[in-house]
Amino acid sequence: MPVAFIIRFLRRHFLWLVRAVIAAAILLRLSPAPPRAPLGPPQTVQTVKPLVCVHTRLIDEVYEWKIQRSLQLVREMGADTIVEFFPWAYAEPAPNQYDWTSFDRIINHARNQGLHVIARMGLVPAWARDDKTGGSTTLNYLPDKSFDDFTAFVAAFAARYAGVVDHIIIWNEPNLSFEWGYREVDPAGYVRLLKAAYAPVHAANPNVVILAAPLAPTLEPPGSPNGLNDVLYLEAMYQAGAAAYFDALAMHTYGFTDPPEAPPAPEALNFRRAELLRAVMERYDAPDKPVYITESGWNDNPRWTKAVRPSLRVAYTINAFEWAEANWPWLDKLCVWALRYPISTRSYPDNFTLLTADFQPKPIYTAIQAYARGWEHNEDLWLPAPGD
Amino acid sequence: MAARPWRLILPMLLAAITLWLWALAGMLFVIRWNSVERPGPPVRVLFPYGEMRVGVDASYPPFAVATADDLFGLDIDLGRAIAERIGMPLRFVNMGYDGLYDALKADQVDVVISALLIDSSRTNDVLYTLPYYNAGFVLVSRADQPLTTMNDMSGHALAYEFGSDADTFARAWLRRIPPFETRPYELPTYALDAVRLGEADAALVDATSARLYLRDHPDWDAPMRYVSDSLYAIAVRINRGQTWEAVNAALQSLINDGTLAEIMRRWL
Numbered sequence: 001m002p003v004a005f006i007i008r009f010l011r012r013h014f015l016w017l018v019r020a021v022i023a024a025a026i027l028l029r030l031s032p033a034p035p036r037a038p039l040g041p042p043q044t045v046q047t048v049k050p051l052v053c054v055h056t057r058l059i060d061e062v063y064e065w066k067i068q069r070s071l072q073l074v075r076e077m078g079a080d081t082i083v084e085f086f087p088w089a090y091a092e093p094a095p096n097q098y099d100w101t102s103f104d105r106i107i108n109h110a111r112n113q114g115l116h117v118i119a120r121m122g123l124v125p126a127w128a129r130d131d132k133t134g135g136s137t138t139l140n141y142l143p144d145k146s147f148d149d150f151t152a153f154v155a156a157f158a159a160r161y162a163g164v165v166d167h168i169i170i171w172n173e174p175n176l177s178f179e180w181g182y183r184e185v186d187p188a189g190y191v192r193l194l195k196a197a198y199a200p201v202h203a204a205n206p207n208v209v210i211l212a213a214p215l216a217p218t219l220e221p222p223g224s225p226n227g228l229n230d231v232l233y234l235e236a237m238y239q240a241g242a243a244a245y246f247d248a249l250a251m252h253t254y255g256f257t258d259p260p261e262a263p264p265a266p267e268a269l270n271f272r273r274a275e276l277l278r279a280v281m282e283r284y285d286a287p288d289k290p291v292y293i294t295e296s297g298w299n300d301n302p303r304w305t306k307a308v309r310p311s312l313r314v315a316y317t318i319n320a321f322e323w324a325e326a327n328w329p330w331l332d333k334l335c336v337w338a339l340r341y342p343i344s345t346r347s348y349p350d351n352f353t354l355l356t357a358d359f360q361p362k363p364i365y366t367a368i369q370a371y372a373r374g375w376e377h378n379e380d381l382w383l384p385a386p387g388d
Numbered sequence: 389m390a391a392r393p394w395r396l397i398l399p400m401l402l403a404a405i406t407l408w409l410w411a412l413a414g415m416l417f418v419i420r421w422n423s424v425e426r427p428g429p430p431v432r433v434l435f436p437y438g439e440m441r442v443g444v445d446a447s448y449p450p451f452a453v454a455t456a457d458d459l460f461g462l463d464i465d466l467g468r469a470i471a472e473r474i475g476m477p478l479r480f481v482n483m484g485y486d487g488l489y490d491a492l493k494a495d496q497v498d499v500v501i502s503a504l505l506i507d508s509s510r511t512n513d514v515l516y517t518l519p520y521y522n523a524g525f526v527l528v529s530r531a532d533q534p535l536t537t538m539n540d541m542s543g544h545a546l547a548y549e550f551g552s553d554a555d556t557f558a559r560a561w562l563r564r565i566p567p568f569e570t571r572p573y574e575l576p577t578y579a580l581d582a583v584r585l586g587e588a589d590a591a592l593v594d595a596t597s598a599r600l601y602l603r604d605h606p607d608w609d610a611p612m613r614y615v616s617d618s619l620y621a622i623a624v625r626i627n628r629g630q631t632w633e634a635v636n637a638a639l640q641s642l643i644n645d646g647t648l649a650e651i652m653r654r655w656l
Contacts (some may be wrong), residue, residue, distance in 0.1 A: 005399060060509070138494040178487040182494040226483070302549075302576055302597060305447045310551070310574050344553055346505045346523050346594070346618040348448055349485055360559070362551030382550040382572045386581040 037065040037109070044114040047078040048374040051325055053118075053335035054354065055083040055295055058106050059090065060342050067106055069359055070339060071113045077354075077365060078372025081116040083169075083294045083335050087123030088153050089139060095127060095149065098156060111164045118167040118211070118294060118333070121154050124181075141181025142171075144189070147196040154197055155204035162205040169250050169294065170197050173216040175233035177226050185228045187236035194245040212237070212246035214294050215277070217254060217269045231266065231276050238284035248332070251277055252295040256306040260320035271296070271320055278330060291330050295337040296320065297352055300364075304348035314367040321371060336368065431476055434631045435498055439477040442467045443497035445485045450600065450655040451503040454482055462655040463501045466520060469647055470501075470622075473638040489513065492625050499635055500623040510623070515632040517639050519619035520648060525554055526598045526612045528583055529590040536613040540590075542566040547579035547588035554579075554592045557616065577601055584608055594618075599656040 010017070054074055058067045074082055090102055110117050123139045128146040142150060158168060173179040174190040190213065198210055215230035222228060228236075234249075251274050255262075258270035266276065274293060281289060299306060300313040308316065317336065324334050340355040350356075354365040361369075363381045370377030432438070444463055446454035452461040459480050471478035481497050488504070491497045493513060505523070506516050529535040535544060538561045548554040550572035558570060571588045573579045576597040582588040584605065591598075598612050622639065624632040642648040 005395075009396070138490045140490065141494075176487070178483070178490045178494070178496075182490070182496060303449055305449065305453065310549075343507065343509070344505075344618075345485075345507075346553075347485065347503050350553070356551070356553055356556045358553075358556040358560075360551065360556040364551075382574045383578075383582075385573065385575075385578045386585045386587045 035063055035065045037063075037068040039108060039112045042112055042114065043072075043075055045075050045078065045080040047080055047372050049078065049321065049325070049372045050080060051321060051331065051334050052077075052079045052368065052372040053081040053083065053292075053294075053333040054079045054339045055335050055337045056339045057085070057341055059085055059087060059102060062342075064105050064109075066342070068109045070355075071109045071115060073355060073359065073361075073365075074115060074339060075113040077369045079368075080114070081118060081333055081335070082110065082339075083118040083120060084110075085120045085122070085172075086157065087139075088121065088128075088150060089123045089125040091157070092125055092153050094125075098153075100160065103157070103161075107161050107164050116167070117161070117165045118169065118292065118335070119157065119161070119165045120169040120172055120294070121150075121157070122171050124150070138178065138181055140179050141183070142193070144192065147193055150193070151197045151200050155200045158201045158205040158208050162207065166205065166207050167209045167211060167248075167292070168201060169211040169213060170194055170246075171213040173252065174213050175215045175218065175220075175228045175230055179216070184225075185233065187228075187233050187242075188240040191237055191240040191242045191245065194242060198245040209247045210245070211248045211250040211292060211294075212242060214250035214252040217252060217273055219267060219269065230273075231280060234277055234280045235284075238280065243285045248290045248292055249277070249281060250292050250294045253293055254296060254337075255298045255308075255316055255320065257308055259312075260316055260323045271316075271323075274328070274331075278328075289330075290332045291328075292333045292335070293324075293331060294333075294335045296334060297336045297338075299348060299351045301348035301351035304351065307348065307351060310363055314363050317364060318367055318371050321368075429630050431474070434474070434628075434634050435476050437498070439479050440467075440471045440474065440499065441497040442471075442478065442480050443488050443491045443500040444480050444482055444502045445488060446480075446482045448503055450596070462521075462651060463503060465651045465654065466622075466642075466648070467499075467501045469642055469651065470635060470638045473641055474634055489623070492623060495625070498624070498628070498631060503620055504623055506619050506621050513626050514623040515626055515629065516621040516623055517632065517636045518643070519621045520639060520643075521620040521652070522614060522617055523595050523620055524614050524616040524618040525557055525592055526595045526614050527590045527592055528580060528598050528602070528610050528612045530583060531609045531611060533589060534611045535590045536611065538615050539565055541568040543568060544589035545569040545571055545587070546590055546592055547571040547573055547582040548592040549573060549576045549579055552576070554594070558592055583610065596656065603656065 056070055058070055061067050084106060086103055091100060092098055124142045128149050129141050130143040175185050177185055194212060201208055201210060215233055217230055218227055219229055220227040253271050253274040255271040256269055260271040262270045264272040264275045298308055298313040298316050300310040301307040321334060324331050337352050340353050341357055344350050344357045355361055367377055444452045446452040446459045450461055451463045452459060468478060483491060488500045488502055492500050527535055535541060542565050546558055546568050548558050571582060573582060576593040579591040579593055580601045583591045622635055624635060
């Protein structure tokens with residue numbers, strides 16, 4: 001009886017059922033159009049300080065217009081180069097199956113804004129991680145047996161983006177255990193990776209400059225589970241034969257609470273620690289091998305123990321550019337960390353950025369812009385302290 | 389013809405009633421099932437290394453700071469209270485902010501307690517507990533002229549830190565309500581000074597700055613009201629659901645018996 005009833009019901013109302021299904025399908029497909037970010041006319045960067053560069057964080061942006069807006073603001077700031085991270089895991093989710101979509105939209109907009117890109121490569125896909133430990137390896141874990149896979153990816157990247165991306169950094173801060181997949185840090189192991197990458201990537205793009213990874217500024221002693229002092233690590237890299245396998249060295253140098261002129265010392269973490277690393281280079285390497293500082297800057301969080309106040313951050317950053325220009329002829333780019341984070345952390349890392357997550361320029365952005373474009377910068381951005 | 393509607397409606401009504409009865413029975417079963425007290429998993433399952441390893445970036449007072457031989461702060465006290473409530477030995481692993489989530493993923497720590505904002509983009513990798521602190525923006529005004537919402541700001545003077553997220557927040561409100569005067573300062577403490585000294589009617593600052601300032605100025609009776617939420621929580625690795633349950637239950641009990649409030653009073 002119920003079956004007969006259902007059949008009768010369907011026969012009688014068949015047309016309405018079909019209409020309802022079609023209407024539901026149309027309604028389900030209705031959604032707001034994604035914001036568009038069409039490429040406009042090609043732009044060029046106006047700058048009087050070609051040393052100025054900024055590290056962006058664009059790869060995890062959902063909306064293309066935010067990538068475009070970020071890169072417009074880089075150009076308007078007067079920086080002709082960005083450093084950006086291009087994760088292997090995003091582009092090759094399965095062996096030899098490349099998906100360049102997320103990279104293409106960054107490179108296309110960078111090219112359109114007249115920007116050069118220094119690409120930092122890393123982040124290992126699960127299939128290349130040799131994950132035998134119950135999934136507890138991190139995305140920074142690259143076993144030796146996957147070096148060739150990583151190299152093939154970097155070579156494919158270099159060939160695809162030649163002309164816009166002619167500087168490629170192999171890995172990041174391998175002197176920290178967590179950046180080396182939570183293994184004991186291994187300068188010789190990192191040199192094996194550099195060696196594996198050098199020739200194939202050059203073959204893919206003959207104009208490419210291979211940068212050895214920037215080392216984290218740290219005083220960790222030999223044997224520490226956390227990492228190894230950057231100066232000691234660089235020395236160990238050279239002793240393992242690194243010199244032949246990179247064309248330039250990337251560096252990270254933060255000022256923390258010191259002004260940029262504070263002298264370097266083995267036990268000090270400050271801006272001029274770069275000079276200690278340069279001294280190691282001069283002992284082991286060709287004198288004309290250049291350096292790119294791919295992360296630098298000061299933090300102005302009111303409570304972080306390694307921060308300075310915003311006015312000092314502005315002064316120190318501009319003075320750092322001037323110091324580098326006057327004293328470091330071996331330096332090609334000084335890149336500030338970081339333009340903007342996709343979302344706020346509501347903690348001290350936010351105070352490294354030049355823009356808020358909502359693209360609001362901070363005083364540091366305005367100051368770098370005035371410096372890079374040769375503008376006067378006497379504008380009072382904030383009121384004097386009450387009671388002054 | 390007149391009987392036709394009943395031939396359609398009656399069976400559908402009966403089917404609907406049957407479905408509701410089944411759903412009700414299911415709900416009663418779930419409620420009864422959840423109310424049965426069962427022993428939790430042994431602690432060696434919750435914390436296989438025999439201790440609760442807590443990742444923390446001890447460079448951010450008042451949440452966590454390191455001295456040569458100790459760690460202290462709100463997050464440190466919270467970690468100790470949770471470990472005590474669960475009955476586990478405790479070990480803090482001090483590291484940089486950038487490494488906190490990786491340490492969790494690589495099983496270097498069991499939980500992270502480090503002024504972590506709940507981040508929806510991380511929820512594929514981590515489980516967050518209940519929030520234990522709201523670091524959102526607050527409006528601090530004068531007791532004789534309390535301003536408790538952003539809507540109250542029209543026609544008044546608002547102080548904030550230039551270039552901060554509070555600055556962005558204030559500009560967004562300028563587009564929504566009748567205008568108010570904006571008074572940017574270099575530091576959040578200057579914005580609060582401006583209210584206390586009569587240069588502004590309210591300050592828009594993060595809750596931590598406001599609490600620390602009000603603690604340092606106990607004679608100043610200033611109403612403080614949240615106008616946005618930024619919730620800090622404890623992160624646990626995604627595949628450690630039972631650990632998450634235990635930490636969450638311990639945190640809930642600390643909230644219920646006032647221990648968390650006492651820790652807050654100690655540091656903020």
